Amino acid sequence: AQKVTQAQTEISVVEKEDVTLDCVYETRDTTYYLFWYKQPPSGELVFLIRRNSFDEQNEISGRYSWNFQKSTSSFNFTITASQVVDSAVYFCALSETNSNYQLIWGAGTKLIIKP
Amino acid sequence: GAGVSQSPSNKVTEKGKDVELRCDPISGHTALYWYRQSLGQGLEFLIYFQGNSAPDKSGLPSDRFSAERTGGSVSTLTIQRTQQEDSAVYLCASSFSSGGASETQYFGPGTRLLVL
Numbered sequence: 712a713q714k715v716t717q718a719q720t721e722i723s724v725v726e727k728e729d730v731t732l733d734c735v736y737e738t739r740d741t742t743y744y745l746f747w748y749k750q751p752p753s754g755e756l757v758f759l760i761r762r763n764s765f766d767e768q769n770e771i772s773g774r775y776s777w778n779f780q781k782s783t784s785s786f787n788f789t790i791t792a793s794q795v796v797d798s799a800v801y802f803c804a805l806s807e808t809n810s811n812y813q814l815i816w817g818a819g820t821k822l823i824i825k826p
Numbered sequence: 827g828a829g830v831s832q833s834p835s836n837k838v839t840e841k842g843k844d845v846e847l848r849c850d851p852i853s854g855h856t857a858l859y860w861y862r863q864s865l866g867q868g869l870e871f872l873i874y875f876q877g878n879s880a881p882d883k884s885g886l887p888s889d890r891f892s893a894e895r896t897g898g899s900v901s902t903l904t905i906q907r908t909q910q911e912d913s914a915v916y917l918c919a920s921s922f923s924s925g926g927a928s929e930t931q932y933f934g935p936g937t938r939l940l941v942l
Contacts, residue, residue: 744928754915756933763928802868806927812857812876814931816868 714738715805717817724793725825732788732820734803740764744806745779745786746814751799762786790822798824828852830934832918838940839908847903847937851920858901859931860893861917869917875901908941915939 716735724730736745747759760770762779770777774791790797803817831850839845851858860872871885875895886892890908895901905912915936921929 742927746930748933753935754938755935756917756919758930758932761928761930806929808927810927812859812874812921812927812929813871814869818868 714815715803715817717801717803717820719820720818721821721823723823723825726795727792729789729791730793730822732790732801732803732822734786734788734817736784736786736803736805738784738805738807740807740809742808746804746806747777747786747788748802748804749799750802750819756802759788793822793824795824795826798822830918830920830932832916832934832937834937835935836938836940838942840942841910842907844904844906845908845939847905847916847939849901849903849918849920849934851899851901851918852932855920855922855932856898857921857923857929857931858895859919859921860901860903861919862887863915863917863936865914872903872916905939908939910941913939913941 714737718733722730743764745762749757749759760777767779776789778787800819800821802819804814806814830852833848837845856877858875861869862872863869873886873893874882890906893903915938917933917936919931919933921931
């Protein structure tokens, strides 16, 4: 069974629309970490955010916001007023204490922002 | 400061040849990781180095793959007798310290390998 599920394979929206990328995870650890990375067409993975399992506060960074809900094991990512430069593949990843350093990756969501 | 660097950025080789891919981690980072990403796919873990400890090679797909890390810094991933299925982007990442669950991995731009 997948431990990190990004059910949306591809999302296409028109510029300035808001868009939410879903991430659902599965773990038995009480202490774990969740990450989002962005992979633009250039290919380099860019770190966006890290959240630990004890901090359920939502986080906002400019047009980006993250909604962490332990009750539903979800860590969703919303882009407000999307821009063409947001076009990329976005990966959600899980790090479990028992697995130490290994990141468990979702399959990624390809986001296309049309002008 | 400089990020993770990888070279070459692109490599085209013929089936059966050996290739070497290089990764230079962020200065001061002790943990280093190699991943493989096939076209349109997620990341596949290959190998992990932490300081002077024995590397975790559990992700290497075959004995044609090997990696070294000299002096706790630069790493080289070697693929011997390349096959067409080895064609992928090879990504290197580094993290600051012990590589524990909380560590953030920072990625290089990758090496795009094409085996003809």
